[in-house]
Amino acid sequence: MSKVIDADVSHTSTALVTIENIYLLIGIMVMFLVVRTLQDKNHPKRLTTALFWFLFGSSFLFGDFAIATFGAQITYLMVGISVLLIALLAGLNLVSMGSYSIPSEQVQNQSAKTLGNKLFIPALMIPIVTVVFTVLFDNVAINNVYLLDQRHLTLASLTIACIFALLVGWKITGGSPVQAVSESRRLVDSIGWAAILPQMLAMLGGVFIVAQTGDSIKELVTLFIAPDNRFMLVVLYCIGMAFFTMIMGNAFAAFPVMTAGIAMPFLIEGHGASPAPLVALGMYSGYCGTLMTPMAANFNIIPAALLDLKDKYHVIKVQIPTAVTLLAVNIILMYSLVFND
Amino acid sequence: MFDLNYWPLIGIPVVVIGFALRFNPLLVVTFAGLATGWAVNLDFISLLQTFGEKFMNSRQLASFILILPVIALLERYGLQQRARDWISQIKTATSARILALYFIVRECSAALGLLSLGGQAQTVRPLLAPMALGAATNKYGELPKPVKDMISAHAAAVDNIAVFFGEDIFIAFGAVLLMDAFLKENGITGIEPLHIGLWAIPTAICALVIHLFRLARLESKIAKAVQKYNAPEPIL
Numbered sequence: 001m002s003k004v005i006d007a008d009v010s011h012t013s014t015a016l017v018t019i020e021n022i023y024l025l026i027g028i029m030v031m032f033l034v035v036r037t038l039q040d041k042n043h044p045k046r047l048t049t050a051l052f053w054f055l056f057g058s059s060f061l062f063g064d065f066a067i068a069t070f071g072a073q074i075t076y077l078m079v080g081i082s083v084l085l086i087a088l089l090a091g092l093n094l095v096s097m098g099s100y101s102i103p104s105e106q107v108q109n110q111s112a113k114t115l116g117n118k119l120f121i122p123a124l125m126i127p128i129v130t131v132v133f134t135v136l137f138d139n140v141a142i143n144n145v146y147l148l149d150q151r152h153l154t155l156a157s158l159t160i161a162c163i164f165a166l167l168v169g170w171k172i173t174g175g176s177p178v179q180a181v182s183e184s185r186r187l188v189d190s191i192g193w194a195a196i197l198p199q200m201l202a203m204l205g206g207v208f209i210v211a212q213t214g215d216s217i218k219e220l221v222t223l224f225i226a227p228d229n230r231f232m233l234v235v236l237y238c239i240g241m242a243f244f245t246m247i248m249g250n251a252f253a254a255f256p257v258m259t260a261g262i263a264m265p266f267l268i269e270g271h272g273a274s275p276a277p278l279v280a281l282g283m284y285s286g287y288c289g290t291l292m293t294p295m296a297a298n299f300n301i302i303p304a305a306l307l308d309l310k311d312k313y314h315v316i317k318v319q320i321p322t323a324v325t326l327l328a329v330n331i332i333l334m335y336s337l338v339f340n341d
Numbered sequence: 342m343f344d345l346n347y348w349p350l351i352g353i354p355v356v357v358i359g360f361a362l363r364f365n366p367l368l369v370v371t372f373a374g375l376a377t378g379w380a381v382n383l384d385f386i387s388l389l390q391t392f393g394e395k396f397m398n399s400r401q402l403a404s405f406i407l408i409l410p411v412i413a414l415l416e417r418y419g420l421q422q423r424a425r426d427w428i429s430q431i432k433t434a435t436s437a438r439i440l441a442l443y444f445i446v447r448e449c450s451a452a453l454g455l456l457s458l459g460g461q462a463q464t465v466r467p468l469l470a471p472m473a474l475g476a477a478t479n480k481y482g483e484l485p486k487p488v489k490d491m492i493s494a495h496a497a498a499v500d501n502i503a504v505f506f507g508e509d510i511f512i513a514f515g516a517v518l519l520m521d522a523f524l525k526e527n528g529i530t531g532i533e534p535l536h537i538g539l540w541a542i543p544t545a546i547c548a549l550v551i552h553l554f555r556l557a558r559l560e561s562k563i564a565k566a567v568q569k570y571n572a573p574e575p576i577l
Binding site: 019022023025026029030059060063067072073075076077078079080081082083084086087088090091093102103105108109110111112113115116117119120122123124126127128130131134152154155157158159162165166169173175177179180181183184186187188193194195196197198199200201202203204205206207208210211212213215216217219220247251252255256259260264268275276277279280281283284287290291294295297298299300301302303304306307308309310311314315317318319321322325326329330333337 | 346347348349350352353356360364365366367368370371372373374377378380381383386388389390391392393394395396397398399400401402403404405406407408409410411412413414415416417418419420422423424426427455456457458459460461462463464465466467468470486487490491493494495496497498500501502505506509515516519520523524527529532536537538539540541543544547548551552555
């Protein structure tokens with residue numbers, strides 16, 4: 001292997017661990033879980049749960065193939081219809097947990113004692129191997145074929161880390177990767193619909209872009225503008241960033257709209273505000289919004305599902321006091337830092 | 342001001358009301374998308390195509406699923422029990438101290454650009470939450486479910502807040518590059534990503550102070566909650 005320095009990263013360059021291969025891997029895993037669900041005779045909602053995950057897995061397993069074969073428009077339409085079905089299955093409460101064979105607490109305690117701290121190794125390997133690969137193997141290539149997808153370095157590294165951890169976990173516990181995937185059905189089912197929410201929200205964000213919802217929000221916010229009052233302009237920019245982020249679930253979507261709508265014309269041009277601290281604090285105000293919204297599902301709702309919390313909004317509730325305090329701090333910081341006169 | 346077009350905003354009340362009434366979020370979000378498309382006269386087929394396209398293009402959001410087999414396997418062989426036993430050997434460990442230490446390490450490593458060193462599926466579920474729960478269990482015995490949930494929710498919050506307010510200091514992070522590109526596009530020159538990263542530091546320090554202050558009070562909150570839920574039912 002040779003480490004290519006200063007390699008020209010073109011979009012046509014191929015890689016071993018590409019995003020398409022990762023989607024295939026996820027698709028295969030989900031379909032394996034569908035089979036396991038169908039085999040689960042004690043599952044209260046066996047067929048509809050299997051259909052729910054089959055529709056979800058299809059977009060991973062067949063999606064890119066379908067685009068190449070039938071064209072993008074037909075594939076998007078099919079996925080769009082699947083999305084409606086997925087939402088309907090979840091909305092009609094037809095997706096549920098199944099039955100799982102979990103060893104008793106005693107057996108687990110015994111196993112924990114026998115294996116000791118070795119159990120931590122695979123778990124710690126995931127973050128460490130991911131970081132090592134993103135930092136050290138980012139542009140390793142053989143004959144112009146990269147090891148990692150150049151546009152998705154972290155995701156490609158994470159996939160490799162998961163595979164390594166599975167193999168090491170096999171060595172330590174004796175449980176094979178096939179058993180591991182079967183075991184993961186318990187976790188995937190307990191996460192349930194929340195696993196799909198982030199993609200659904202990205203979809204809604206896409207519809208908002210097509211409908212130009214952002215422009216309407218900007219106009220709505222600018223109704224409150226008093227161009228001469230510096231403090232109110234700062235408050236409006238910061239709260240506007242947080243509010244817009246809460247709606248879109250993503251500060252990156254809010255930033256260009258609110259900065260172009262309020263910060264650029266009124267604060268930078270109108271009052272000579274210093275741009276660097278202005279945008280840094282504006283973005284952070286958006287992050288305060290991210291902490292308070294179910295629309296940022298991968299940060300706020302998925303963890304609640306992963307940790308088996310009774311209230312799916314519990315993480316948000318814990319974050320709100322810090323987020324609101326920080327938003328106030330941001331407003332004060334911005335007002336005292338950005339004006340030079 | 343009368344030419345403001347309110348129709349594209351219709352999805353927002355749909356989402357707010359739908360979430361508040363606790364309908365299934367997938368249904369609420371899909372319905373909001375349908376309502377928005379209808380409000381701006383998008384034809385149904387192109388609306389479905391937009392649904393499909395955005396859903397397909399955001400598939401990387403589901404990549405946390407790849408982490409689950411390892412976690413599930415290790416949990417079957419006693420990972421959570423081991424995390425609890427291990428923490429019980431450290432006599433000074435409390436839930437709040439574990440979370441505070443994680444917060445500091447996570448925020449500092451994020452500021453250095455090491456974002457994937459933690460995460461909800463990678464570290465919170467298999468390691469951080471069981472350790473924080475273990476420390477409290479060692480102190481109070483078996484915990485009532487609401488107390489378990491409170492500690493776990495704090496573990497998730499610590500990871501989010503620490504990484505959000507640390508990452509913008511790292512100048513090669515997407516948000517900093519986005520801000521830099523935005524300023525250059527709008528004709529503002531002489532600003533380097535380094536400047537933006539520097540101005541992220543005051544808020545990052547405030548986030549640390551505010552959240553550590555809250556964590557310092559968490560221990561007494563846990564003690565009170567345990568007492569409340571373990572109190573014998575009043576005889577009616």
